[in-house]
Amino acid sequence: MATMTAAQRRAQxxxxxxxxxxxxxxxxxxxxxxxxxxxxxxxxxxxxxxxRPGTDCSGGPRAMRYSELGRLxxxxxxxxxxxxxxxxxxxxxxxxxxxxxxxxxxxxxxxDLGLSLYETMRGLKTWAEVHMDDVLAHREAYDTRVA
Numbered sequence: 001m002a003t004m005t006a007a008q009r010r011a012q013x014x015x016x017x018x019x020x021x022x023x024x025x026x027x028x029x030x031x032x033x034x035x036x037x038x039x040x041x042x043x044x045x046x047x048x049x050x051x052r053p054g055t056d057c058s059g060g061p062r063a064m065r066y067s068e069l070g071r072l073x074x075x076x077x078x079x080x081x082x083x084x085x086x087x088x089x090x091x092x093x094x095x096x097x098x099x100x101x102x103x104x105x106x107x108x109x110x111x112d113l114g115l116s117l118y119e120t121m122r123g124l125k126t127w128a129e130v131h132m133d134d135v136l137a138h139r140e141a142y143d144t145r146v147a
Contacts, residue, residue, distance in 0.1 A: 046118035
């Protein structure tokens with residue numbers, strides 16, 4: 001049996017990723033990406049108009065300060081925002097920049113990897129907003145039928 005280098009093993013594993021297989025590591029990534037805060041943070045960082053109500057969030061990506069993200073994402077706790085941003089930074093989707101001012105300024109922006117995911121997440125957010133009435137109507141019809 002031929003010995004493989006670490007790079008060859010990684011390349012082989014990449015070809016073999018299949019989220020339908022229980023042991024596939026991509027399942028953990030899918031689990032993380034399906035979190036509502038991940039979706040909303042990526043959608044916010046990917047759009048320079050995300051902070052303006054009534055806009056379609058179609059502007060380009062921009063850096064945002066932690067406090068700005070906290071205000072934009074109604075209902076997110078500081079703990080959840082911090083944990084989510086750290087996990088996104090660990091996965092290479094978001095970069096964190098600290099500027100030594102008084103007080104310290106911390107901003108977050110999408111990396112190239114994060115940008116490659118942004119359109120999908122923005123589409124998911126938009127789909128949910130556009131189709132919410134349809135989903136609610138189907139839920140009501142189902143609940144009436146089942147009850």
